[in-house]
Amino acid sequence: MRFGAEVEVAVTADRAAALALADELAPDVREALAALLAEVPYATYASLVPRPHPTAVAALAVRPSRAANLARLARTPRTAPVVVLDQPRNLGNAGAVIRLAAGFGATGVVTTGTLDPWHPTVVRGGAGLHFATAVERLSVGELPAGPVFALDPEGEDIRALELPDDALLAFGSERSGLSSELRARADHLVALPMRPQVSSYNLATSVAMTLYHWSTTGGAPA
Template sequence: MSPALAASFFAAREDPSLVVLEGFHALKHALRFGAVVEAAVTSDPDELAELSAALAPDVAAALETLVQPVEPAALRALGFPRPPHTGVAAIARRPPFDLGGLLAGNVARPIVLLEDPRHLGNVGAVVRVAAAADAAGVVTTGARDPWDSAALRGAAGLHYALPVGRADDGFDPAPRPLVALDPDGDPLPAAAIPPGAVLAFGTERHGLSDALLARADARLRIPMRDGVSSLNLATAVAAVLFSR
């Protein structure tokens, strides 16, 4: 492996315009949804060929052109203490995020708003289910970067399937209604969610802030068995998106 290739993976981790993708599925989804991939490696070309043929014939030609073989030990030298088990890693461009364009765009599809999520695995799982449910986008507030490598791992690269980015706490969801999902809300019949709503979910420990609840046009809950306090954040997002 060339020293320049190793240097490019370390540089990409420090460059806000780039991301490092880990694993075959992340690279497959990134290519399928239009990512610009700058470099890709595999430590197991035979497995990559099998996975491509079985799971990604639509991007198999791109994978064959892009991915260069490296020695298994090289993945550690690229900065993966626990290399992805498929032996695949890549560097891709992070697309720009246009919050105004997202809010003004297709107003029939919902936007998922995560208020100050703490667990990046949850953020990734939310991006994955939002992509599957054809939501318009995922917006987060707070300090965590929704494009962090841990979130990318949790989403299997599906960040490229829909706009994902950060907003300020007090961002204005207009022209869309703001719906707060909260265990103390009114019970949720699917019909209560207006088309194109911004669906707001709270932080893992404390739930939605009083400030957001005060601004919400509706406050809805997923009915649960007595004694259960709440659902996991990503599970709550999945239940709501697939109840529409």
């Protein structure tokens, strides 16, 4: 709700507890939540969700349309990078990356390949932050314009580079790294500092380091 999600329905089995939680953690959306939130019996709540949550709150928000996401990704001048996950496999990594992108104010997170970045497990891993950044699945050919900085241990040391705000920061899959299609679209190969005995970092950790580097060389979260 804080990032403009269109929440159509919100229910809870304990309205007082949910509003107390909002008072504590999200006072800025408390009023809007109070206007929406309906109390229902616990059994009704539990029948609506695949896995009950200790807060006993369930809500239904409208997923932004592909057209709206494409417009956000294509808008120029771009003031913060787009993160591209090239054929990721792990839903937890994708969720963690969306949370990172939201935190750093990235323009969006694009995935290529078969993983659905709006899969319920990814949405849960993203802690509700899918509404704070544009999240879309595209082919490499559909990527928005901008210089592609592809992260690869064989690349140029990131510490020698400044990452521009309009960059596409691309990361390879957990199993096989960057695809040949993405490599062909890359303008720069960039490496994170790592001892030679270590083969690679975790995908989400690599995104964290790269966005942090971007934030220290110009761009920064608002």
